[in-house]
Amino acid sequence: MRIAFYAPLKSPDHPVPSGDRQMARQIMAALKAGGHDVRLASQLRAHASDPDPEKLKKFNRDAAQETARVLEECSGAGAWRPELWLTYHNYYKAPDLIGPEVAQGLAIPYCGMESSFARKRRSDEWADWTAAAEFGMRRARLNFFMTDVDRQGLAELVGEDRLAAMPPFIDASGFGRANVAEGGPVRFVAVAMMRARGKLDSYKLIAEALALCGDFDWSLEIVGDGPERSAVEALFAPFGSRITFTGELDRHGVAQAYARSDVLLWPGFSEAYGLVYLEAQAAGLPVIALDRGPQHAVIRAEETGLLTTADAAAFAQAVRALSSNAGLRMRMGDAAAEFVQSERTIEVAAERFDAAFREIAPADSVPLRPAVFPKTAALLDQAANAGRKISIWLRDDDAVAPTYQLERLLETVCGRGLALTLAVIPQYATHALAGRLQGIALANVATHGLAHINHAPAGTKSSEFGASRAAREAALDLQSGHERMQALFGGKALALFVPPWNRMDESLHGMLAEHGYRAISTFGEKGETAKAGLVPVSTHLDIMEWKTREGRAADALDAELALLMKQRLEDDNDMPLGILTHHLVHDEAAWSAVEGLVALLANHPAVEWLDMRAYLAEHCQ
Structure with missing residues (x-):
């Protein structure tokens, strides 16, 4: 297996010796002993001895640039592309700000080792740093713990099912038995x-x-x-x-x-x-x-x-x-x-790693049959009989690089002759993604923030462009995102902004217009209004259950979608109804739902499937 390794506290090639450096080296040695192709993904050190907010901002900026570099290097034709990411020692003083985003962008498992959860830090001056570290722990498919203290903390945060024991180990070669002295001190x-x-x-x-x-x-x-x-x-x-x-x-x-x-x-x-x-x-x-x-x-x-x-x-x-x-x-x-x-040797650790990796290795899963949506189908049939139509569009978030999941989405949607809007993270978007989408007329791209960094204070809802952002910083990020999207995608980039976490403070809407955006897309009924003359194009049905990061049950989606359509027809609401997907994290349940919905909606006489480019051209001044 190709494994990308990262140690935000101290890189294994850091010039100053320490236990952390030694352990990082030993982890890489154990992985190599298991036959894996292990490479150091980044040398960026994200360690702080004091909770300076400005330092965290700088770490976030530096990490975003490093994330973009790693994604670009791993996405091109013939590139070394990892199949798993492992971060060592993610904790509040050295949060992993790179691995979770790279792993999601490449659609590979993210794992942590010796991550430490400190609840008390949630309420002191380290709260924002703690939140950054917790993000990686929650995102990890597997958290290896080395002590029972860490096990207890991680279990409280993510549950026992995503934990694996990895007792501390060493390279025991060269440590011969001590010479026993007879007599003397x-x-x-x-x-x-x-x-x-x-x-x-x-x-x-x-x-x-x-x-x-x-x-x-x-x-x-x-x-x-x-x-x-x-x-x-x-x-x-x-x-x-x-x-x-x-x-x-x-x-x-x-x-x-x-x-x-x-x-x-x-x-x-x-x-x-x-x-x-x-x-x-x-x-x-x-x-x-x-x-x-x-x-x-x-x-x-x-x-x-x-x-x-x-x-x-x-x-x-x-x-x-x-x-x-x-x-x-x-x-x-x-x-x-x-x-x-x-x-406690490297060889024993190699066996433990392999056993754990086998547990999370993607199985040769058998695709589920496309889900059926009887309530939605019945309502659409009624609408068709009454000569009514409902406008539908599909937005998919977080694309940054070509993946097999993206190919599946393109085939599922564009392969049926339907338009797709991909919300792309500008700073992490790769040239490989731009090249892959170039010849697909039905695949358009919207701007998804800048780097999908949470700038909200700890304990509040995540947002990249919330009320707490300094206006100048927000403006610079919007400008950078717009310029990056134009440089990569040119005319394929829509004048549509999709704020990460579907949140953007309304006071910043005017900035969007100033930076060339004409529309904004968030989620729910609140997303059907916007300031500063922006055209709102909201999404309403999310395929994913985010608490478990699993696809939602088809019957629940069916009931919700039928209700959404019924309300639209009763209220004579002709605004587009948006379906929200996240191809990078879809399980088979999610794919079954997407494929079933597309099959139902593609040719139904009561459905007008929107091409967002044409819609914005008609509605934006």
């Missing part, structure tokens, strides 16, 4: 960057615990470096020659440090889980750490290590227990090595 090792907060707190607890262990012989080798090195050195200065600082070591150097040690000491404040624990255990070292949820994901308490409270006396007690019992150290070390080598 117990050799401790700590391996970590020297940074403020959680890392420094862990070093501090080790120093405090060792200060309570002066009555027996021990040594500590500290592997790592960073901005807080002087603070760490000061913590351990009282121990004199018992302490050795190696500085930062490469992978081979770290493996050698484990090999000459007996026990890993690392409390692990604020650790997501801690790859260092798995590395040390792979080398046959028992570990001493804090008794917290993340540590339980990588340590088997009382079997491969000892877990304690965040108290110097308790930590010292665990240090003393392992120091005084060589047999216990040996048994735990053996169990630790067996645990990692049998359950």
Whole structure:
């Protein structure tokens, strides 16, 4: 399988080492070990240490440009086109602003790994950032969780059926069993960057615990470096020659440090889980750490290590227990090595990935028969007998690139000689899409916002052009969208604007007219009115059930459509009745409905199927 990989927090080729970079590399290695063709889709870093609204705006702009680049590169003839997208570590400080849009545009599954849902962030200064991260989690076909803490949060957000366990794993090659020393001091090792907060707190607890262990012989080798090195050195200065600082070591150097040690000491404040624990255990070292949820994901308490409270006396007690019992150290070390080598290697992770991907792989589904709409058919027959007609048009949203779903839609609608209006996202639209539509006279395009970015405040309804947008920013986006559509599609682009989420504040309608638009299309009865002289062409029947992202039941669609038509006839409402589809997310139920509706409406004497180009030419001044 061709897999596009992205890590918004830290790319696997980032120059600064960290656990996130290491995990990103290991994920790619595991996917490749499973025989997949894995490529880094983007290096864009979307990480923030503070919730600056302007920074989020910039990230959104940068991500939109990057999304457009990826879609363009993956859509051309002969291009490498992914079959699945996997994002690592989408959370409120590093939201994935690229993957969901690319995956939808290419009609491929989007998956997340180690995504973290933090409910409390919904109501603080990180609310908008949290909403951006949640969008990806909700969109994901599968969310791989690495700890039970993440599982609980994701289950609350998206339910258990879209979750898959992926316990933390490492490249265990090169971590040989430690050399057991006979006699002499117990050799401790700590391996970590020297940074403020959680890392420094862990070093501090080790120093405090060792200060309570002066009555027996021990040594500590500290592997790592960073901005807080002087603070760490000061913590351990009282121990004199018992302490050795190696500085930062490469992978081979770290493996050698484990090999000459007996026990890993690392409390692990604020650790997501801690790859260092798995590395040390792979080398046959028992570990001493804090008794917290993340540590339980990588340590088997009382079997491969000892877990304690965040108290110097308790930590010292665990240090003393392992120091005084060589047999216990040996048994735990053996169990630790067996645990990692049998359950937490890249090879095991590759098998877990493949098993999960098989579950979501598109089956060779048998197309359903076109749905039937008896209530709608009966009402249309009555209208025909009375010499009445109902105007119908079809709008399909979110097209950006050629896909097999688009081909199916074109065949279903245009193949029957009916006109189709595609609402295209300008910034993400590709030259490949423009080329595919060029020779299809019945397929017209409308402008669908600019980049389908939600600019509404967290907790409010999504919109790209809502009341909260600064007028200047909105105007620039409208201009950019119009220019992009003209450049790509020329005369095929209608003077019709389709706001994302079918929402646009009426105060901005005047801007549409200023930027060359003559009509606006939203949804429902509210969409049958517009300001600034714009012609409203609303849609009324949505094929999709968005809470479940599934096609709606045909009987429900039939009842609703029949009622809509009945009301139009009774009210002498001759405005077009719009059907709304979303080809990129249709399941077989949705396709069955579309095909059944088109078959019914195509040649019925009571139906006037509109070509939106001709309609706008007649009604726009």
